[in-house]
Amino acid sequence: MKTVSIIGLGWTGLPLAHYLKKEGWEVFGSTTSDQKRKEITSSGIDAVQFKLNPHPEGLGFQKLFDADYLVINIPPKSRVQSADFYLEQLKYLKTMINQSGSKKVVFVSSTGIYPNEGMNSAYSEDFPLTKEKVGNPTLWEGEQMMLKNKAYELSILRFGGLMGESRIPGKYFSGKENVVGHTRVNYLHQQDAVGSIALILENEIWGEIFNVVAPIHPLRKEIYEKNSEDIGIKPPLSYVSPETGQDRLISSNKILDRGFKFEYPDPFQFPYNP
Known part of the structure; x- marks a missing residue:
């Protein structure tokens, strides 16, 4: 039986854990709070409390690094953490991986790594990123840290804006004024985030970087107003x-070429569970 550890049993990691368990994997994971650990364990997923503060804290977390495969899903919390704190977290994490039995790693990053300005064509994985030409320097440095001097196989998934279930884009702008509505979105439904990680694990795709973004890019205004109609919230008051x-569009052609099929290719049609 293949074993996989998921560091970060959160909004994406927990449904991934349940999916992989149904597919016959032995799944183990981590969360930062004991209360959450108890809830996850009661749902049928074996979990430990593990926190990078930025040094490792918790009990029994070494088991995380004994699995055949490891999924790292701990994005930087830019509102509450400094860039240096996140990079220190990754430094400790990488040291533990290099010393462990886990030799195949999926690292979840973000399309926020690309520059903020638009181009005539969409940003693809071969766009030449540098520390000076990047949207989020912390994301770039994090990816570089994971890529260099490693003792494991690695693939990186750059997720678009994660939506689905209770994450409803129109809610964030309901009743607000002067909302940006004329640009197109780079969203990703929760189910496709899970599916893309499963694609890497199940097909042994290593040494690659993939953008994971719904391939259809409707206008923000269209989505906000459809959300307001569908779930009965106020639309933005003005744009x-x-x-x-x-x-600023992100291309998902590379992962499509590798056989990935989006369950929800059009964010205008994303289902939600308010």
């Missing part, structure tokens, strides 16, 4: 005037 310039 900013459309500006000249290009949308």
